[in-house]
Amino acid sequence: MVVMGHVTAPFGVRGWIKVKPYTETLDSLLDYPVWWLGKEGNWREYTVLEAxxxxxxxxxxLEGCASREASEILQGSQIAxxxxxxxxxxxxxxxxSDLIGRxxxxxxxxxxxxxxELLETGASDVLVVKGDRERLIPFVKSVILEVDLAKDLIKVDWAADY
Structure with a gap:
């Protein structure tokens, strides 16, 4: 499963949800008629009725989510x-999702x-790297020298004291 966004809040009184997509364009998730919602890999399938x-x-x-109370339960869920x-x-x-944990x-x-995690900024995406301290490293060609998914490693031109 690839996490593509999350539910931010209920929307209205008829069970609609607000979604923060992690996709390059806002409407990319609309191409998929079925979403899996959950947290930490505990997924439940939902058919998208309208979006x-x-x-x-x-x-x-979403099918099966017809009240504000039902949509409140989904708040904070990841969409995959x-x-x-x-x-x-x-x-x-x-x-x-391929970069997280590397x-x-x-x-x-x-x-x-x-x-x-990664952050989307106006200029470029930014890796949030947690180690002895948190570092914000721009995901740009001049800084990211190599991404080796097989070795679970990202090599960067970034000094330890930045």
Whole structure:
């Protein structure tokens, strides 16, 4: 399963939810008629009845979620899709879920920590690396030298004292 967003809040009184997508474009999740919602791998399948872009996110109506109380229970849930349903990433492109948990080492051989999450900023995506302290490392070509998924490693041009 690849986490593609999360439920931020109920929307209205008829069971709709607000969704913060982690996708490159806001409407990418709308291409999938079934979402899996849950936390920490405990997934439940939901058919999307209606969904649309709303403000800086999405709103959606899910089968079996017909009241505000039902949508409140889903608040905070992750939204995931099976990896097999997603297109292959292009060369030198990665799904965020492929980067989370990877070890980060710099050119001097210092282990900086592990990627705990990614942030989307206007200029570039940013790796949040937790080790002896938290570091914010921009995910740009000049800094990210190598991503080796097989070795579970990201090599960066980033000094330990940054």
């Amino acid at each position: 649309d872009v709303h403000s800086k996110g999405l709103v959606a109506s 899709l099976p990896r097999a349903q997603l297109p292959e990433a292009e060369e030198n492109e990665y799904y965020w 070890s980060v080492v710099n050119v001097q051989g210092d282990i900086l920590g592990q990627v705990s």
